[in-house]
Amino acid sequence: MARKFRREIERERRTLAAAWEESRARVSRSRVVEGCSRVSLKKKKKKSFYAFAIDGAWAVLGLMCSSYGPRYTGLRIPHCHGPFAVRMAHLSLGGGDVNGPSQKGKHVFSKAEFHVLILGVHKAGKTTLLEKVKSIYLKEEGLPHDRIVPTVGLNIGRIEDANVKLVFWDLGGQPGLRTIWEKYYEEAHAVIYVIDSAAASSFEDAKSALEKVLHHEDLQGAPLLIFANKQELPAAVTEEELARHLHLKELDERPYMFQAGSAYDGTGIKAGIDWLVEEMERSKRTEVLMARTETAEKI
Numbered sequence: 001m002a003r004k005f006r007r008e009i010e011r012e013r014r015t016l017a018a019a020w021e022e023s024r025a026r027v028s029r030s031r032v033v034e035g036c037s038r039v040s041l042k043k044k045k046k047k048s049f050y051a052f053a054i055d056g057a058w059a060v061l062g063l064m065c066s067s068y069g070p071r072y073t074g075l076r077i078p079h080c081h082g083p084f085a086v087r088m089a090h091l092s093l094g095g096g097d098v099n100g101p102s103q104k105g106k107h108v109f110s111k112a113e114f115h116v117l118i119l120g121v122h123k124a125g126k127t128t129l130l131e132k133v134k135s136i137y138l139k140e141e142g143l144p145h146d147r148i149v150p151t152v153g154l155n156i157g158r159i160e161d162a163n164v165k166l167v168f169w170d171l172g173g174q175p176g177l178r179t180i181w182e183k184y185y186e187e188a189h190a191v192i193y194v195i196d197s198a199a200a201s202s203f204e205d206a207k208s209a210l211e212k213v214l215h216h217e218d219l220q221g222a223p224l225l226i227f228a229n230k231q232e233l234p235a236a237v238t239e240e241e242l243a244r245h246l247h248l249k250e251l252d253e254r255p256y257m258f259q260a261g262s263a264y265d266g267t268g269i270k271a272g273i274d275w276l277v278e279e280m281e282r283s284k285r286t287e288v289l290m291a292r293t294e295t296a297e298k299i
C-alpha cells in the first residue's frame with residue numbers, strides 16, 4: 001500500500017516536472033520568436049528610415065531643380081528645369097508610383113519623350129527636313145534628295161538629344177491628304193510648319209493651311225516653329241518677310257518662332273529644334289499630355 005502510494009507520488013512528480021519543462025521551453029521559444037520579431041522590427045525601422053532619407057533627397061533635388069531652387073538659393077542646375085523638375089519633385093514627394101524608390105529613380109532618369117508634327121503644304125521640304133534632322137542628330141547619312149518621293153502616309157523619325165527623346169511625324173501636304181493631319185494633333189507636343197520660302201506662289205495656300213492648324217482645339221498651346229525652308233535659293237525671302245506675308249493673328253496665343261534655314265545644307269535646323277525643345281519642356285500642354293500618359297499607364 002505504502003509502495004503503491006509512493007509510485008503515485010513519483011508519477012505526479014514526473015508529470016509536474018514535465019509540465020514545468022514544457023512551460024519553460026514554451027517561454028524560451030516565445031522569447032526566441034519575440035527576439036526575432038524585435039530584430040526584424042529594427043531592420044524594418046532602419047529600412048523605412050533609409051527610404052525616408054532617399055525620398056527626402058529626391059524631394060530636395062526636385063525642388064532645387066524647380067523654379068523655387070534658383071529663386072531661393074541662387075543656384076540653377078543646368079538642363080534640369082520645367083516639367084522635368086516638377087515631375088521629379090512630384091515623384092519624390094510621394095506623387096509617384098507605389099512601387100517604391102527604385103521605380104521613382106527609373107522615372108526620374110528616363111528621358112522625356114516629345115512628339116513633333118512636321119506639317120506644311122506639298123513640296124515645302126518636310127521629308128527632306130526630316131532626313132536632314134536624322135543625319136544631324138544620328139550622325140548617319142539620310143536618304144539622298146533624289147530618292148525622296150511625295151509623302152502619302154506617314155514618315156517617322158526618332159532622335160535622342162542629351163536630355164530628351166524626339167519623335168517626328170512627317171505627313172503628306174497634298175490637299176487631299178491634309179485631312180489626316182488632325183488625327184495626330186491630340187498626341188503632339190509641338191509643330192514644325194515648313195514653308196518653301198522661294199515659292200511665293202504657295203504662300204497663300206501655306207497661310208490658309210496653317211490657319212486651320214492653329215484654329216484646331218486639339219493643338220491648343222502647342223509651340224510652333226515656322227521653318228522658312230530653301231534659304232540657299234536666290235529667290236528665298238527672309239523669315240521677317242515671310243512673317244509679313246503670312247500675317248498670322250492667332251500666333252499671339254502660343255509660343256512661336258520663325259526660323260530661316262535649309263533642309264539641303266542643314267542651316268537653322270539645330271537652332272530651331274533647340275528652341276522647340278525648350279518650349280516643350282516648359283509648356284503647359286506638355287504637363288497635360290504627361291499627366292494623361294501617366295493616368296493611362298496606371299489603368
Ligand SMILES: Nc1nc2c(ncn2[C@@H]2O[C@H](COP(=O)(O)OP(=O)(O)OP(=O)(O)O)[C@@H](O)[C@H]2O)c(=O)[nH]1
Binds near residue numbers: 120128264
Ligand atoms: N533647294 C532646296 N530644295 C529643297 C529643300 N528641301 C527640299 N527641297 C526640295 O523640295 C522638293 C520637295 O521636297 P519634299 O521633302 O518631298 O517635300 P514635302 O514637303 O515632304 O512634300 P510632300 O510629302 O508632298 O508633302 C524636293 O525636290 C526637294 O529636293 C531645300 O532646303 N532647298
Ligand SMILES: [Mg+2]
Binds near residue numbers: 126151170172173
Ligand atoms: Mg514628304
